[in-house]
Amino acid sequence: MSDSLVFGILAGLGLFLLLCGVMVHLKRWLRLLLMNGLFPGQPALATTWLGLSLCLLGAGGLVGMDRLPDSVSGLLGLILFPAMVAGVIGMFWYPMFLRPRWMRRDAELEAKGEDLFAKRFLQGQGQPSDGQQQ
Incomplete structure (x- = not known):
């Protein structure tokens, strides 16, 4: 297999990620x-750095x-190596300040118990429904 084919596949996979x-x-x-x-961090966001x-x-190849x-x-090495390290670490731990604004806002709502799941399912569990009133 040619080296250019291997590096072309790596570049294409990286562009996709x-x-x-x-x-x-x-x-x-x-x-x-x-x-x-799949992982304790944020692999969906870590794909940016791995890509x-x-x-x-x-x-480069x-x-x-x-x-x-x-x-x-x-310069290529100064960008490539930290990006790879950030991608691998991001699979296991992704800092809050690197997450997008919408994800930080959703995490705050979830911590307060005001997210969509809590509003739909958890807040209505303690109240009896119409068919169960005594």
Whole structure:
């Protein structure tokens, strides 16, 4: 298998993961939030950082790190490595300040007990319904 094929696949996978993460941040593809049940962190948001690192890794491999100037390859490494670390750590723990505003607001409502689940199901459980009145 050719090196350019491997790096092309890495770049394509990275671009897909980056797109998925950005769409979750923009509150578009919310079905990806189902991945959050697999790990204790926020994998749906961590795909942004993992996608960025894979995209840069694939692009660097396609271009060839030996053909790039030292400053560009150094900058590529300074972005790639922390993005990969942030993606792996984000699978297990994702800081609140990096989460999108809508997700922070939902977490605050859930902590207060004013989220949609609590309004629909939990707040009405203590009251008897019309058929059970004495």
